[in-house]
Amino acid sequence: MPRPRQALLSRDRIVETAITLIDADGLDAFSTRRLAAELGVAGPSLYNHFPTKDAILDAVAETITARVDVSFFGTLDWREALRRWGLSYRAALADHPHIVPYLAQGPGRRPAALAMADAVYGALVAAGWPPARATHIGAAMRYFVAGSALGSFARGFVEDPTVYAEQYPHLAQAHRLAEHQRSVDEGAFVLGLDALIDGLSRSYQETVGANANRPPAPDGA
Missing domain, CATH: 1.10.10.60 (Homeodomain-like)
Structure with a gap:
């Protein structure tokens, strides 16, 4: 044969x-x-x-990790790079939610995961973030993205209106969430992502920015 x-x-x-x-x-x-x-x-x-x-x-x-775009780091402002990375990261994981618990264990020896961590950490440190805080930011983003990709808030409600209408008047339209799953879940993620980056931006101005604008100390000080 x-x-x-x-x-x-x-x-x-x-x-x-x-x-x-x-x-x-x-x-x-x-x-x-x-x-x-x-x-x-x-x-x-x-x-x-x-x-x-x-x-x-x-x-x-x-x-799956190799599908996440990290090309923004080193070319865009750290805030915009972080935002675009978050969107790309979630998109890759949301397409394969069942593997997220395995990914959440950490990069291990996987080259794409290590390259992603290196790109994020390196860009944040280069932007002026202290190394420890850059580590915290990368970890916080991973927690946020993984949690968002792992489950669906919208899918958590059944499509039967009688379940909510009488006992939970404020949830009278909750049975419709499932049919709008994509817009609800993606909208919630973008809202949280923007809020996270806004908070980091304020922290940056209060710490890194303040130190950058501080006049040099006189000789002998």
Whole structure:
């Protein structure tokens, strides 16, 4: 039998199939056996490309993180760069919410995640933020983005108007939130993101900006 022109498996094919399965069934339901079945191969075939299940999950996390745009840092003002990064970051995670808990464990050794952390931290320090505060800002953004991508406020309400109308008069229209999920969830994220950056901007002016505008001390002072 002639050999196929293309290999049955590749790292990219394994990763993209793993993403599809995790998106559909969740992280807890994901297994190498299920992945192999979806790919139409025997389980051990996967280990020619990935030594463990965690290695596959790392590659999935790396692929999703690599879709986040960090090119704004170093080219735009730190506030605008932070805002655009936040929007890109959430968009990447919101498309794959089931992998967010795995991503939330930290960058580990994943190059794309480390490159993102390096770009954010480096730009904030270059803008004048103290290193410790730059770390706090990066962490706060990750918490905010991950939390937003992990769940949907709008989807938390059922579409039956009788559930709310009588006992919760202020929620008389809550049954309509689900049909406006995208605008509600994205609008809430943008509102929070802008508020966060506005607060950071004020803090920056009070600390970094004040120090930058302070006249040099006289000799011997």
